[in-house]
């Protein structure tokens with residue numbers, strides 16, 4: 001149904017979500033510098049990274065395919081939370097998320113040497129209050145370490161989430177509905 005694509009990602013979640021769409025894909029590594037520019041706003045940052053991942057992946061392919069890159073960030077009090085570097089960093093993040101509302105932004109970009117399409121999906125996530133014992137316990141589970149904002153809604157941290165307003169799959173790493181729409185737009189343009 002959709003053209004075969006390349007997925008420029010090392011994330012197992014993105015792999016699973018793309019499989020859910022029934023898209024045939026090959027994996028390609030895309031290592032990019034994720035440092036934000038000075039004064040870069042979160043929406044610009046996440047879109048720039050998704051595009052950079054897609055372009056880096058495309059550049060490594062031996063035979064060209066439309067290449068998809070994606071990036072997810074957690075934004076709270078105008079700050080971008082990436083992956084926690086250590087326990088102290090994680091504690092700082094949990095203190096900001098506990099009992100409050102934050103935004104999860106996921107950008108998706110699809111590129112080849114001729115064109116580029118992208119989308120940005122924003123979801124509001126409401127966390128209940130967290131206590132120090134469960135924060136320590138959660139860190140020790142090993143789940144927070146490779147995740148933006150230090151949590152996985154699809155895992156043990158699901159219990160912290162009172163409600164969301166937006167796309168669940170976007171929080172996990174790839175918005176299913178909007179990504180499918182992107183693939184449809186890509187095909188229609190040919």
Ligand SMILES: Cc1cn([C@H]2C[C@H](O)[C@@H](COP(=O)(O)OP(=O)(O)OP(=O)(O)O)O2)c(=O)[nH]c1=O
Pocket residue numbers: 008009010011013014053070071072073074104146147148149151152153154171172173
């Ligand atoms: C908020 C949240 C993030 N995440 C994940 C999604 C992303 O994999 C990760 C955010 O980091 P990213 O830098 O977006 O992606 P990544 O480094 O894991 O993979 P890639 O190779 O594609 O760059 O956090 C969850 O799995 N669940 C959640 O609830």
